[in-house]
Amino acid sequence: MKITDLKAALIGNNVTLRIVTDKGIDGYAQVEENKPFVMPLTDYYKPMIIGADPTDVESVMRRIRRDGAFKPWGKMVSTIEMALWDIAGKEAGVPVYKLLGGKVRDRVRVYCTLYGNDRLPYPGAFEPEKRAENILAINEMAGFSIVKTALGFHNPRFTAMAEENGFAYNSYPISPAPPASRPNQPAQFHFENANGSLLTDKGLNFLIEYVAKVKEIVGDKVGIAFDCGPGFMPVDALKFAKGVEPYNVMWLEDLITGDYTPYQLAQCYRDLTSNTITNIHTGEQVYLRQNYKEIIETQAVNVLGPDPADVGGIAELKWIAEYANLHGILIAPHGVFNGVFGMAAHVQLASTLPQNYIAFEFPEAHPAWWSDIVEGLPDNFLQDGHIKVWDKPGIGVEFNIPKAEKYLRPEDRDFFL
Numbered sequence: 001m002k003i004t005d006l007k008a009a010l011i012g013n014n015v016t017l018r019i020v021t022d023k024g025i026d027g028y029a030q031v032e033e034n035k036p037f038v039m040p041l042t043d044y045y046k047p048m049i050i051g052a053d054p055t056d057v058e059s060v061m062r063r064i065r066r067d068g069a070f071k072p073w074g075k076m077v078s079t080i081e082m083a084l085w086d087i088a089g090k091e092a093g094v095p096v097y098k099l100l101g102g103k104v105r106d107r108v109r110v111y112c113t114l115y116g117n118d119r120l121p122y123p124g125a126f127e128p129e130k131r132a133e134n135i136l137a138i139n140e141m142a143g144f145s146i147v148k149t150a151l152g153f154h155n156p157r158f159t160a161m162a163e164e165n166g167f168a169y170n171s172y173p174i175s176p177a178p179p180a181s182r183p184n185q186p187a188q189f190h191f192e193n194a195n196g197s198l199l200t201d202k203g204l205n206f207l208i209e210y211v212a213k214v215k216e217i218v219g220d221k222v223g224i225a226f227d228c229g230p231g232f233m234p235v236d237a238l239k240f241a242k243g244v245e246p247y248n249v250m251w252l253e254d255l256i257t258g259d260y261t262p263y264q265l266a267q268c269y270r271d272l273t274s275n276t277i278t279n280i281h282t283g284e285q286v287y288l289r290q291n292y293k294e295i296i297e298t299q300a301v302n303v304l305g306p307d308p309a310d311v312g313g314i315a316e317l318k319w320i321a322e323y324a325n326l327h328g329i330l331i332a333p334h335g336v337f338n339g340v341f342g343m344a345a346h347v348q349l350a351s352t353l354p355q356n357y358i359a360f361e362f363p364e365a366h367p368a369w370w371s372d373i374v375e376g377l378p379d380n381f382l383q384d385g386h387i388k389v390w391d392k393p394g395i396g397v398e399f400n401i402p403k404a405e406k407y408l409r410p411e412d413r414d415f416f417l
């Protein structure tokens, strides 16, 4: 079998890839939402993979792997990898998990990241009491046993409050802010996240009391993770982590570096992690196993959160998870914006991961019509905070082409042809 084409279309908010072969088998995968700027890279990677046998996934990846980088510049390479596995599974007539070594669980736990969802009692609320009610509502909706929410410099409300209330010794006023339209989300996000500084007593107390309030209301019903940074000075990260030790949070994420930071500062994380019993988490921006080597071998964090759509794909993440397990490090893969195909790839992978697996971050279908244009998802596939692993060949999700075509932009109308 040979690859004959690599096509991309912007469907809803997701750049979607289609690898075409001379055998009539197609592989599909989605880039994380709101990254239309990577779409022109299709023309860059395409000539590198044309003519290769897509079922020799590693052989194809060797052609393109060095042409990626930390988030967001590893997205196309990572997404191509997932589409290759889809083809390999379909050609072999087996679900992808069989090709990754086989599944070790029949259903996989997922966690939910709390955004301004309209179905919540207090959409977009930041006050700890309302946030706690939202977390309980999320648990009620689909049985999620772990919910993640944004705090610290990761949260624009916090950074605004930091300005107004003197939470930090220095600030970087956001002016002028880029427009808040979804395609520009990364730029806006960078601005909001550039506010790191040493915290004042007020700022540190606010954060610790915030966690305490949320945990007091939610109790032991739901595990709560806080996505916090980057931007904390290591000394504040440690004081914050120690301050919330009584509340047993699931993890504090990306305190020092992370998210879009193109490096890790493993030694700073190592100092933090070895001085607190609070779980410390990072890694969603990291590309390739080589860039995880130091953070794993020095046991610099307790939990890693690679994203298959940034790290180099699902086989890459599988390797990292196995290596992390040898070092006593947990794994909770990132994926909130990865779309329906991204979720399907996540399910295949998560079913094969070792005992250090906690849960992957559930990607909701955005816009909601995404779930109407695909087939293969079992009815009620999300129950009790878990997804039941399905057994269809490949990643197990296919486009309903007549329905999906209606959402193609005029410039992408040959995507399925």
Ligand SMILES: [Mg+2]
Pocket (backbone or CB within 6 Å): 227, 253, 254, 259, 284
């Ligand atoms: Mg994060």
